[in-house]
Amino acid sequence: MSNTPTTKPMIRLENVTKRYDGSDTLAVAPLNLEIKEGEFVCLVGPSGCGKTTTLRMINRLVEPTSGTIWIDGKDVTHGDPNELRRHIGYVIQQVGLLPHMTIEQNIGLVPGMLGWDKKRIADRVTELLDLVGLDPKVFRKRYPKQLSGGQQQRIGVARALAADPPVMLMDEPFGAIDPITRDRLQEEFLQLQERIRKTIVFVTHDIDEALRLADRVAIFAEGSRLAQFASPLEILSNPADDFVRTFIGEGAAVRRLNLLKVGELGIAPSDITGVPFVDVESTTTVSAALERMLNAGASAVRVRGGGSFTVQQMLLATTAETDGAGAGAGASAAGAGEAVAAS
Numbered sequence: 038m039s040n041t042p043t044t045k046p047m048i049r050l051e052n053v054t055k056r057y058d059g060s061d062t063l064a065v066a067p068l069n070l071e072i073k074e075g076e077f078v079c080l081v082g083p084s085g086c087g088k089t090t091t092l093r094m095i096n097r098l099v100e101p102t103s104g105t106i107w108i109d110g111k112d113v114t115h116g117d118p119n120e121l122r123r124h125i126g127y128v129i130q131q132v133g134l135l136p137h138m139t140i141e142q143n144i145g146l147v148p149g150m151l152g153w154d155k156k157r158i159a160d161r162v163t164e165l166l167d168l169v170g171l172d173p174k175v176f177r178k179r180y181p182k183q184l185s186g187g188q189q190q191r192i193g194v195a196r197a198l199a200a201d202p203p204v205m206l207m208d209e210p211f212g213a214i215d216p217i218t219r220d221r222l223q224e225e226f227l228q229l230q231e232r233i234r235k236t237i238v239f240v241t242h243d244i245d246e247a248l249r250l251a252d253r254v255a256i257f258a259e260g261s262r263l264a265q266f267a268s269p270l271e272i273l274s275n276p277a278d279d280f281v282r283t284f285i286g287e288g289a290a291v292r293r294l295n296l297l298k299v300g301e302l303g304i305a306p307s308d309i310t311g312v313p314f315v316d317v318e319s320t321t322t323v324s325a326a327l328e329r330m331l332n333a334g335a336s337a338v339r340v341r342g343g344g345s346f347t348v349q350q351m352l353l354a355t356t357a358e359t360d361g362a363g364a365g366a367g368a369s370a371a372g373a374g375e376a377v378a379a380s
């Protein structure tokens with residue numbers, strides 16, 4: 038269970054609002070949101086709906102107008118914001134590395150403020166560069182401008198992780214990166230999260246990025262109304278309203294195949310004697326299994342440790358998942374079926 042979210046709440050927003058000075062309207066209307074320890078939550082929605090404001094209220098870069106924010110059971114709405122920020126990693130699109138400092142100095146900034154000794158900081162820098170896939174011998178003495186955009190963003194992640202904070206806030210971290218590098222960074226980041234299991238709040242305006250990365254997605258509508266807060270599978274299977282349906286766009290049924298795993302379909306094994314098949318893992322997604330079948334001219338799969346079945350059985354089970362509101366796979370995803378936390 039170490040790589041799945043726990044049920045312990047790590048971040049809780051209670052009736053939180055924000056009205057910027059000089060504005061008549063609320064940038065964030067009363068918002069209630071609970072994020073569990075180790076959970077990866079994406080905030081997604083159209084421009085101006087309050088995603089960044091919500092994120093920045095969690096580390097108090099923006100002060101809430103009213104309401105309470107709890108982190109790990111502690112009211113953090115009052116107290117020293119600088120102290121709070123030292124325990125929350127923060128990654129932004131512009132990366133924000135200090136240009137006159139080496140990568141090592143950039144990553145070591147917060148540990149330095151926390152009073153770590155030189156050796157401990159140096160060891161941590163080595164560990165983090167390894168973790169984000171950059172050779173410490175090559176990169177630690179370089180300056181930010183000597184790195185590509187993707188490498189700088191990896192350093193941004195390493196820096197945010199430096200003091201091992203339990204919570205990470207990420208604001209469109211991959212937004213300015215070309216699509217191919219972005220795809221790779223998303224994949225790497227998912228693998229990283231499997232290992233480190235931080236509580237992550239991640240802002241994006243890209244619903245596909247949210248559906249790919251998150252355990253649960255909070256879809257904001259205009260005026261920061263929380264339209265749905267549920268697992269990606271639940272959102273694609275049962276959009277809460279027309280706004281969510283329009284926001285996720287076309288092709289929900291096919292996109293679900295990227296999320297459903299073969300082993301979660303609950304198919305009774307069948308005899309596939311004489312039918313060409315491919316071997317898959319129970320964790321292989323249905324779309325990956327179909328791809329492999331198409332490439333191999335096969336029409337069945339043999340699941341390692343889990344019987345065999347035909348492509349027809351697989352597609353039928355996928356449809357049943359849609360009708361049954363994701364009973365099998367949905368139930369295994371964090372928070373599936375949870376009620377919409379209305380704002």
Ligand SMILES: Nc1ncnc2c1ncn2[C@@H]1O[C@H](COP(=O)(O)OP(=O)(O)OP(=O)(O)O)[C@@H](O)[C@H]1O
Nearest residue numbers: 057058060064083084085086087088089090091242
């Ligand atoms: N510093 C500010 N002063 C005044 N109004 C602001 C400020 N920052 C944001 N706003 C307003 O608050 C509302 C929410 O903005 P916010 O940046 O949180 O939305 P967002 O969903 O993150 O948008 P985007 O996807 O475009 O970044 C918007 O109407 C915006 O104009």
